[in-house]
Amino acid sequence: MDIYLPIAEMAVNGLFIIALGLLVGILSGLFGVGGGFLTTPLLIFYGVPPTVAVASATTQVTGTSVSGVAAHMRRGGVDFQMGGVMIAGGIIGSLTGAGLFRLLQASGQVDLVIGFLYVALLGGVGGLMLRDALVALKWIDPPEKRAPPRRHHRAIAALPFRWRFYASGLYISPIAPMLVGFGAGILTVLLGVGGGFIVIPAMIYILGMAARVVVGTSLVMILAVSAVTTLVHAMTTQAVDIVLASLLLLGSVVGAQYGAGIASRLKPDLLRLLLAVMILAVALRMLLGLAWQPDEIFTIEVL
Amino acid sequence: MRRLAPLVLLWLALVGAAAPQVPGLVPDVSAREVQIRTSFTGAQLLLFGAILYPGGEVPAEPAEIAVVLRGPAEPLLIREKEKIAGIWMNAQSHRFRSVPGFYAVASSAPLETLIDERTAAIYELGLDNLQLSPGPGHAAATTRRFEAGLIERRRREGLYAAYPQGVEISDRVLYRARIPIPSRVPVGTYTAETFLISDGRVLAVATREVEIGKTGFERFVALAAQRRPFFYGLAAIAVSLFLGWFAAFIFARRV
Numbered sequence: 001m002d003i004y005l006p007i008a009e010m011a012v013n014g015l016f017i018i019a020l021g022l023l024v025g026i027l028s029g030l031f032g033v034g035g036g037f038l039t040t041p042l043l044i045f046y047g048v049p050p051t052v053a054v055a056s057a058t059t060q061v062t063g064t065s066v067s068g069v070a071a072h073m074r075r076g077g078v079d080f081q082m083g084g085v086m087i088a089g090g091i092i093g094s095l096t097g098a099g100l101f102r103l104l105q106a107s108g109q110v111d112l113v114i115g116f117l118y119v120a121l122l123g124g125v126g127g128l129m130l131r132d133a134l135v136a137l138k139w140i141d142p143p144e145k146r147a148p149p150r151r152h153h154r155a156i157a158a159l160p161f162r163w164r165f166y167a168s169g170l171y172i173s174p175i176a177p178m179l180v181g182f183g184a185g186i187l188t189v190l191l192g193v194g195g196g197f198i199v200i201p202a203m204i205y206i207l208g209m210a211a212r213v214v215v216g217t218s219l220v221m222i223l224a225v226s227a228v229t230t231l232v233h234a235m236t237t238q239a240v241d242i243v244l245a246s247l248l249l250l251g252s253v254v255g256a257q258y259g260a261g262i263a264s265r266l267k268p269d270l271l272r273l274l275l276a277v278m279i280l281a282v283a284l285r286m287l288l289g290l291a292w293q294p295d296e297i298f299t300i301e302v303l
Numbered sequence: 304m305r306r307l308a309p310l311v312l313l314w315l316a317l318v319g320a321a322a323p324q325v326p327g328l329v330p331d332v333s334a335r336e337v338q339i340r341t342s343f344t345g346a347q348l349l350l351f352g353a354i355l356y357p358g359g360e361v362p363a364e365p366a367e368i369a370v371v372l373r374g375p376a377e378p379l380l381i382r383e384k385e386k387i388a389g390i391w392m393n394a395q396s397h398r399f400r401s402v403p404g405f406y407a408v409a410s411s412a413p414l415e416t417l418i419d420e421r422t423a424a425i426y427e428l429g430l431d432n433l434q435l436s437p438g439p440g441h442a443a444a445t446t447r448r449f450e451a452g453l454i455e456r457r458r459r460e461g462l463y464a465a466y467p468q469g470v471e472i473s474d475r476v477l478y479r480a481r482i483p484i485p486s487r488v489p490v491g492t493y494t495a496e497t498f499l500i501s502d503g504r505v506l507a508v509a510t511r512e513v514e515i516g517k518t519g520f521e522r523f524v525a526l527a528a529q530r531r532p533f534f535y536g537l538a539a540i541a542v543s544l545f546l547g548w549f550a551a552f553i554f555a556r557r558v
Binding site: 002003004006007009010011059060062063064065066067070071108109111112227230231232233234235238240242243245246249250253254256257289290291293294296297298299300301302303 | 391398528551
């Protein structure tokens with residue numbers, strides 16, 4: 001089933017795109033990650049122009065996070081005050097990212113920076129997850145016990161203007177969560193990822209939020225920031241392909257529902273191992289492009 | 304096409320008396336308009352026509368035909384990756400002022416056997432003879448390297464192609480060539496040029512225009528994205544929110 005994408009200006013196999021969406025949706029239902037880290041590179045490997053891949057994956061992240069947000073809201077797992085602060089930071093980050101994207105494009109190093117970010121972020125997160133999964137499966141010994149962690153990072157406590165975030169159980173400066181949102185916003189524009197795989201660890205280990213509200217709050221932020229980023233892309237790069245995004249979404253919204261169902265039945269540690277391997281595989285593929293042999297020596301930009 | 308031959312011959316015989324001493328061309332294209340719709344996976348364009356010989360007499364050594372389908376020209380910036388400190392990154396770049404978005408040439412015999420290089424360059428016949436108007440600031444060798452890289456990449460994408468045996472001449476007066484168009488063609492006004500070649504000289508050139516454009520929903524989406532980016536973005540968000548909510552709603556009821 002071939003379908004012509006009006007913005008990407010090419011025909012794609014519709015069933016393949018829906019299947020890709022389904023896979024990403026199952027992942028997002030299983031792990032609570034948006035799956036953008038998988039969509040964008042796979043679309044690029046498939047031949048979709050990188051800018052269109054990034055912009056349309058962003059739109060998909062919005063849709064996929066909707067059902068997660070709804071579920072967590074019902075359980076009261078969202079700190080709206082914290083979410084609002086992070087969204088504010090995320091919107092600033094998204095706009096900054098758009099400017100950064102322009103600058104990088106003008107200097108011709110946009111693929112280098114995007115490739116490097118993918119390798120560093122996915123490699124780092126995937127490596128940590130792999131170690132955790134292997135430890136949980138008792139395949140390797142746990143790393144040596146560290147001193148019991150502090151509530152939150154010392155630098156966070158030093159920031160001024162502290163607020164009380166009751167649902168998160170925190171008394172910290174709003175600047176810290178804003179910075180987390182800011183970083184997520186930049187990543188969303190540049191990479192087409194929601195940034196959940198960075199934001200959730202940051203909320204737990206750096207901010208020290210109560211675990212009960214971490215996933216729900218991060219999803220609310222991802223929903224809002226990816227929606228704003230879709231708008232930013234539509235107005236700056238004009239690369240949002242609504243047909244491509246809809247095909248991806250058809251798969252991923254259904255996949256997300258099934259993923260949530262599977263999550264309760266399978267052994268979580270094996271799943272985490274699987275996700276870690278997948279993340280590392282994408283990182284490795286990107287690394288090969290940077291260090292061994294790029295897909296194309298010549299890149300063409302229409303002026 | 305074969306059915307048309309007697310008719311054309313008859314017509315040639317009728318107008319033959321008034322025909323000039325130089326052979327001429329009556330070209331046509333199978334479609335003046337190629338419409339890109341949802342199911343568009345590429346198309347095939349048939350360039351065909353008749354050769355008009357003076358007096359309607361086919362000479363002992365009949366002429367050969369070359370056809371060129373050329374897309375709209377655009378300025379490009381080409382970047383070349385280089386390994387710097389172990390990492391591949393864009394190093395040199397080169398501007399070209401007019402690069403056709405699509406270029407396919409077909410001929411009844413390999414071009415190098417039909418015309419010499421100078422003639423080929425004059426008429427921009429063949430992938431090596433495209434006049435890309437390189438920007439200033441580069442040595443000739445560098446420019447050639449970038450041109451080769453550009454042409455090679457476009458060739459792999461199916462946007463540039465050469466078919467050395469792609470023109471079929473029947474009854475020595477009717478010619479036709481099929482040119483495939485991939486799904487990722489740029490839209491715009493294309494020109495289909497036909498060259499009548501004999502003895503290494505181009506005797507006649509005839510041009511037809513072909514319009515390749517999106518229609519219906521595809522056109523609507525592309526225009527909306529371009530002219531109403533804000534509302535287009537809002538629509539994209541609305542679609543994704545709706546699909547996400549709808550799936551959750553359906554599944555919540557089922558479970």
